Amino acid sequence: MQIELWFNQHNFLGEGPIWHTQHHKLYWVDITRGQLHTYDPATQTHEKIYEDRTVGGYTIQPDGSLILFRDKGNVVQWANGKVVKTLIEEVAGEVDGRFNDVIAAPCGRVFCGTMPTDNHPGSLYRLDLDGSLHQVVTDLGISNGLGFTPDNKQMYHTDSTARQIYRYDYDQTTGEIANKTVFAEIDKDLGVPDGMTVDSKGHVFSAIWGGYCVIEFDVDGKEVIRYKTTCARPSCAAWAGDDFKRMVITSFGGDGQAEFGENAGGMFTMECETPGRAEFNSRIDV
Secondary structure (H helix, E strand, O other): OOOEEEEOOOOOEEEEEEEEOOOOEEEEEEOOOOEEEEEEOOOOEEEEEEEOOOEEEEEEOOOOOEEEEEEOOOEEEEEOOEEEEEEEOOOOOOOOOEEEEEEEOOOOOEEEEEOOOOOOOEEEEEEOOOOOEEEEEEEEOOEEEEEEOOOOOEEEEEEOOOOEEEEEEEOOOOOOEEEEEEEEEOOOOOOEEEEEEEOOOOOEEEEEEOOOEEEEEOOOOOEEEEEEOOEOOEEEEEEEOOOOOEEEEEEEOOOOOHHHEOOOOOEEEEEOOOOOOOOOOOOOOO
16 A cells, blocks of 8 residues: 555645545645635546635534534534534634644534644533533643544544544543543654544554654554655545545645645545545534
């Protein structure tokens, strides 16, 4: 297996790729530019469908609409090219920052991280089905990549600043996470762990920002292999295609500086023998 360039839309900060199973398209955000993009592999066509406030992460509702997690703790439902409902106007203590990396849990609640600012560290929140927001982890460096084990009984959470990926026991009934352990730690000379995904046998794939690679870990957190990228800052790995055997990797391109590597800002891909699975839908009561 080898990571190759799939296409390049020259993102400043490509992030959050999700395969939309209803539309059969790949979605992702360019965080810095406040954009949301889609790509249809069947027709090889790209479309910019959103350009507005910063989106640090998003989820897909069962009806195909999106829940956008934006700056200032703002959370909205978005469909047909417009905001159709504001779920949270802003979060106290987060008005000087933004959300960063979110994931829908099996039952439809959403875990959503925030970036640190000069005034406070990052946090991890849980948005419950009734729309209530709960802070579940505090004092983080950069809240980042999230994922679930194949049995949905454990959840992964990355703190990029600490260079660690944690694993929690996850209670599907209550949404509580507990019994935090360090699953994997990235050497400081390599880079920092960013977005991540999990395949159907439970292996974790973490994009290493600054490390020119995606690292595969087994279920015990042991490194299996490093997949090299031609971009310096791969930002997130996810599954795409109707069989979920295509891994896609977003990347940071900046303003096109050569120092960030060949085709930085592009979408990279590799075909995998072991498939992943679709992202869970959020099921927030809107």
